[in-house]
Amino acid sequence: KNQVEQSPxxxxxxxxxxxxLQCNYTVSPFSNLRWYKQDTGRGPVSLTxxxxxxxxxxxxxxxxxxxxxxxxxxxxxxxxxLSDSASYICVVSGxxxxxxxxxxxxxxxxxxxxx
Amino acid sequence: xAVVSQHPSWVICKSGTxxxxxxxxxxxxxxxxFWYRQFPKQSLMLMATSNEGSKATYEQGVExxxxxxxxxxxxxxxxTVTSAHPEDSSFYICSAPAAGTSKKTQYFGPGTRLLVL
Numbered sequence: 001k002n003q004v005e006q007s008p009x010x011x012x013x014x015x016x017x018x019x020x021l022q023c024n025y026t027v028s029p030f031s032n033l034r035w036y037k038q039d040t041g042r043g044p045v046s047l048t049x050x051x052x053x054x055x056x057x058x059x060x061x062x063x064x065x066x067x068x069x070x071x072x073x074x075x076x077x078x079x080x081x082l083s084d085s086a087s088y089i090c091v092v093s094g095x096x097x098x099x100x101x102x103x104x105x106x107x108x109x110x111x112x113x114x115x
Numbered sequence: 116x117a118v119v120s121q122h123p124s125w126v127i128c129k130s131g132t133x134x135x136x137x138x139x140x141x142x143x144x145x146x147x148x149f150w151y152r153q154f155p156k157q158s159l160m161l162m163a164t165s166n167e168g169s170k171a172t173y174e175q176g177v178e179x180x181x182x183x184x185x186x187x188x189x190x191x192x193x194x195t196v197t198s199a200h201p202e203d204s205s206f207y208i209c210s211a212p213a214a215g216t217s218k219k220t221q222y223f224g225p226g227t228r229l230l231v232l
Binding site (some may be wrong): 029036041042043044045046049087089091103104106107108110 | 119121149153156157158159160162206208210220221222223224226228
């Protein structure tokens with residue numbers, strides 16, 4: 001069964017600290033993995049996207065890693081800011097037999113950054 | 116980057132009425148759009164795939180007669196919640212893959228918050 005699991009479910013950190021969010025998946029066949037940031041009441045915004053051959057991808061203070069062998073990904077946030085408070089969603093894409101793409105969403109990690 | 120808009124951004128309606136939500140790709144064409152529903156503190160749940168010029172594909176458990184989808188053009192898909200009930204209150208989000216990106220990048224709309232009284 002295609003699944004994407006994220007941990008922790010929620011996280012509270014102090015401003016300026018680093019944190020790492022985890023994503024484990026069982027989607028097959030695998031196409032790509034994306035991390036999205038979703039502010040409360042808004043649509044998700046893409047942070048990074050990685051294909052099978054990519055191990056790491058950075059976007060400012062956000063760095064995502066991918067281990068396609070263990071089917072694990074992480075999102076590292078450096079020097080957190082108050083504006084980083086949001087839900088972070090891991091989305092894994094896999095192709096279907098009809099040639100279309102299937103997007104499997106993780107349940108998300110709710111991050112709260114405190115001053 | 117590509118932009119997807121939704122209208123309205125929020126709507127309050129009486130139980131039993133129908134509500135139409137629009138999803139537009141502003142600077143690119145989208146033969147496929149996706150509709151999601153998100154309940155508080157939960158992740159997005161795919162409801163259906165909207166296909167331009169053909170019938171939408173609904174996920175298991177989603178009533179096609181309840182959630183009518185029309186993809187009339189390459190830049191517009193609409194979701195109509197028919198005979199809305201309080202349990203339909205949710206955050207509805209659409210997304211579209213931008214052309215020329217090998218379907219890798221999904222661009223999400225800002226969402227529509229529906230409250231059914």
